[in-house]
Amino acid sequence: xxxxxxxxxxxxxxxxxxxxxxxxxxxxxxxxxxxxxxxxxxxxxxxxxxxxxxxxxxxxxxxxxxxxxxxxxxxxxxxxxxxxxxxxxxxxxxxxxxxxxxxxxxxxxxxxxxxxxxxxxxxxxxxxxxxxxxxxxxxxxxxxxxxxxxxxxxxxxxxx
Numbered sequence: 001x002x003x004x005x006x007x008x009x010x011x012x013x014x015x016x017x018x019x020x021x022x023x024x025x026x027x028x029x030x031x032x033x034x035x036x037x038x039x040x041x042x043x044x045x046x047x048x049x050x051x052x053x054x055x056x057x058x059x060x061x062x063x064x065x066x067x068x069x070x071x072x073x074x075x076x077x078x079x080x081x082x083x084x085x086x087x088x089x090x091x092x093x094x095x096x097x098x099x100x101x102x103x104x105x106x107x108x109x110x111x112x113x114x115x116x117x118x119x120x121x122x123x124x125x126x127x128x129x130x131x132x133x134x135x136x137x138x139x140x141x142x143x144x145x146x147x148x149x150x151x152x153x154x155x156x157x158x159x160x
Contacts, residue, residue, distance in 0.1 A: 002081050005061035005074065008053060013075065017066065024062040031055055077123070080132045080139075088139065089130060093117065095144035111138055 006013050009023050031053050065071050098107040098117075105121040115135025119128065119142060129142050 002077060003057065003060070004078070005064055008057050008061045009065070013078075020062070020065050024058065027053060027058050028055070031058060073120075076118075076132075076134075077128075080128070080130065089141045090138045091140045093140050093142055095124075095142055098142070107142075109140075111136060113138070117142075 006015070009020060009027060011020050011023050015023075032055060063070075064074050093109050095107060098109040098119075100107050106118055107121075107124075108116050108118045111117055111133040113133060113136040115133040117131040117133055117140050119131045124142070124144060129144075130139055131142060132139050
């Protein structure tokens with residue numbers, strides 16, 4: 001399941017990069033292990049029960065959201081995950097019927113609203129098989145077969 005980096009950092013999905021960076025820096029100061037020990041020894045026991053966010057999650061969220069291309073990819077994946085959780089598949093598309101851009105490793109197909117269904121080869125390799133339109137909320141299931149790198153596989157015991 002995809003982590004919600006916006007929730008981890010405590011920012012909205014439309015937060016600007018400077019807002020995200022400021023929140024990231026605040027969280028680093030609050031949740032750094034050295035700071036945790038200092039804070040727990042200085043505060044009352046009830047205040048020390050505040051939720052601790054793993055430092056690795058904070059760093060991972062920042063690394064994803066700070067890069068424009070990676071953030072856009074993450075946002076579309078997050079949107080798709082949320083819609084899949086709540087939505088219904090409206091149609092089925094065969095991967096062979098989609099346009100393939102080899103340079104970007106992306107597949108696309110038009111939606112009836114003039115938007116596009118777009119999925120990357122990386123997403124397909126991860127097992128993603130549903131896509132949300134870039135404009136509306138329609139969802140399609142992509143049908144495809146995973147090709148293996150082995151043309152002739154006899155349990156891995158090929159002898160020539």
